[in-house]
Amino acid sequence: MSIAVMNSEQSSGQNSVPNYSRDEIMTVTAARQLQNSAVCFVGIGLPSAACNLARQTHAPELVLIYESGTVGTKPSVLPLSIGDGELAETADCVIPLPDIFSYYLQGGRVDIGFLGAAQIDRFGNLNSTVIGDYLRPSTRLPGAGGAPEIAMHAKQVLIVMKQSPRSFVESLGFRTSCGFMNGNGQRRHGEFADASAGAGPQVVITDYGMLKPDPVSDELTLVAVYPGVTAAEVSAATGWSLRIAPTLTVLPEPTAAELSALRSLHARTEQAHANPVRIVLPKTA
């Protein structure tokens, strides 16, 4: 992909249509969902990139919490892991891990949970555990981490995932984290209403566009696409028969300022992760 050279005046994507990749418009679109001063519990990978882009562009007051116990962290590069030293050094406070899950997450103090996964189904349930049989899996994935409780207790959940028939599936190999379970309000009633303070996934952002749950059936419905993307393409990248809204919104392209912020974030990150570590050994007694 070629990278267009832009000057800083060109902040509107209207006049200068910058070249950008699908990954970039996906990350920018995800970042735009985050409002300034929201308290956001961040997963690693795409969610972390989107959250830090938001903080460096339109949402400087965004409060980022990572499951390592770093609250209000402000990293200048993307952490490779959720526990990198820079997250601790730039945090408002660093607390023990049981506190973050009990007092902050289960206690209902998180506005937005931002997740990715290996698989998603039509009701926004997520799999990050296994593909195939649990005891003899064809692919053993890393597992749950913080996701099940983020999915339950954050007031709302945003999901960002690349879309393909292998990731957007008719039936999950394992339900690691719940979206709307079997849909039709199951999450809002009975034992679920007891267990969860959260409203579940409100937006799924992919490399084709955006899906939102139907207010009655809870089924994920394609509501918006990136410029040049057709509904047929998105259906072909979905492993179930995808519901499509009667009118599709075309999402705005990234601005030059957003692209430049995102690219410099990635460049700084790459450089930082390649730094060799020198250990200065302390003198031992």
Place this chain on the structure above:
Amino acid sequence: MSLQQAIAQYLHDGQSVAMEGFTHLIPFAAGHEIIRQQKKNLHLIRMTPDLIYDQLIGMGCASELTFSWGGNPGVGSLHRLRDAVEKQWPQPLTLHEHSHAEMAVAYQAGASGMPCGFMKGYPATQLAEVNPAQIQPQQCPFTGQWLSAIAAIKPDVTILHAQQADADGNVLIRGIVGAAREAALAAKTVIVTVEQQVEKIDADMNAIVLPRWLIAAIAVVPGGAYPSYAQGHYPRDNAFYLAWDEIARDREKFLSWMQSHVLALRDHAELLQRLQVAA
């Protein structure tokens, strides 16, 4: 006490051992010593197994694993863990799987002398279906609300790495602490490696300090968390985590790396020296 002595004296084949430290302060030196002493049939416990458990599993030290996220953070899979689960190499590995929040509750219960702990959210995830021995629904006696009961984790041995120990043996842990404190208090025996021994530890009043009488053995092992990190001493070697993906992908390459970087070396100091020379 030397780390060799501590592992030889306090960790035995077939025991359960929790080596905590959440991304930060991972006790790599202690893990390598366990591999050198060829301990067998350990029940490994750790929220995020990380590279050190990949190495212990691949070297055939473990038969069980209690965990909540088993990946190479930010990089991808733990290939030795996957090989053990998917292809039973070098031996089968029984999984006891949780979420992070569940393990935090389980350690807290263990540290509190409780048989189990409680949390919200029973119906949400299928983890209870695959781990019924440790996750069960339970109704609140006061409100009738359905909760998850999580069985306590009480490791035979917990091993931590920390920044400082004072002359009396009190230990200071600072930075990202994960569930290190809970894992220590839940264990029957605690072994700690530290970056340095000091006259008086540099602790604020509410800092996380493990008092000396909780700890069975302390070994001074500078760089003992490398390639993870010790806040205030050295950063995480992210390049090593990226490089491990390639090393661990192949059984032969893995075994040869372990031979030359762990088995053939006397201790962690030699490993650090070797990697610095190679760099």
